[in-house]
Amino acid sequence: MPNPTPKAFQAWIDSFIAYLHNERGMSEHTQSNYQRQLSIIAEQLVSFGVEEWQQVDIAWVRQIAAKGAREGLKPNSLATRLSCLRSFLDYLVLKGELTANPAKGVSTPRNHKRLPKNLDVDETGQLLDIDMDDPLAIRDRAIMELMYGTGMRLSELIQLNIRDVQGDRGEIRVIGKGDKERIVPFSGEAKRWIQLWLKERPALLKADDEALFISKRGTRISHRNVQKRLSEWGIKQGVSSHVTPHKLRHSFATHILESSGNLRAVQEMLGHESLSTTQVYTHLDFQHLAQAYDKAHPRAKKKSES
Structure with a gap:
C-alpha cells in the first residue's frame, strides 16, 4: 500500500x-x-x-x-x-x-494528439435504423439521435431533466464542464424520437425522478449503462467500428463542419471554451485556418502587383 x-x-x-x-x-x-x-x-x-x-x-x-x-x-x-x-x-x-x-x-512534453474517429454518414444511418419494438429500444434510439443531433457529451446527457427540454422552441438546456450552461438546438429525428420516448417514459418510471432518460429500474440512467447499450447496438446493427458516446459527438462535429464549414458555430454547440480545441476535434489543421484568414482578413490580403 x-x-x-x-x-x-x-x-x-x-x-x-x-x-x-x-x-x-x-x-x-x-x-x-x-x-x-x-x-x-x-x-x-x-x-x-x-x-x-x-x-x-x-x-x-x-x-x-x-x-x-x-x-x-x-x-x-x-x-x-x-x-x-x-x-x-x-x-x-x-x-x-x-x-x-x-x-x-516548466514546459509540458509534446504529444501528438490522436484524433478521435467518427462514423461516416452511412454508418450513422445504419446504427440509427432501430425499430420501435420496445420502450428501451425507443429510449436508446432517442439517446443516440440526441447525441448525434446535438453533439452533447455523455455527462451532459445523463444530467438532462424533463424541464431542460423545450420541444416547442427546439432547444435543450445543457449543463457542461465547470457547471456552465448553454442552449443547444435540436430538431428533426432527434426531436421526433425524444417525443416518442416521452410517451413511453411514464410506464418505466418507478420513482419521483425528473431525469429525462431512465433505466429499466425507473431511475436516472448511468454512464456505464449508456456506454454498454451503444456498444451493443453497434454490434447488433452491424456497424464495423466500436460505437461510443464520444464517437457520436465527434461524428456530429465532423458532419456539421463538413457541411457548413462554420468552425465557430461548431465550437459553441460542442461547448468548447477554446477554438483550438474544436480545431483538433474536427480534423482541421493550422494551415486550413491560416488560409481562411488570408482570404478573409482585409489586412492579410496581398496587394495586387502593379
Missing part, C-alpha cells in the same frame, strides 16, 4: 479538492483525478526531502517531470500530471501561500 500523504501536504490538497467541488463545479471524476495525481506528487516531494508545498520551486517541479519520464510515463500522462500540479499551485497563489506558480516555467 502507498504511504499516507503527510498532513502538511494533504491539508492543502483537501482544501483544493473542496474548491474544485464548491467553486468550480468540477465532476467527481475530475476531482478524483486531481486527488490521485497530487497525492503521487506529494509522495515524490517527500522522497526528495521537501516538507511542505511552500518549498516547491521550479527546480522541484523539474524533478517531478524528470522522475515521471524516468518511470516511463507517456507524454500525455506526464502532461496531465504537470497540468494538475500547475492548477493546484495556481490555487496556492490565490490563497497567498505562494507568490508565483513555479510550474508555469
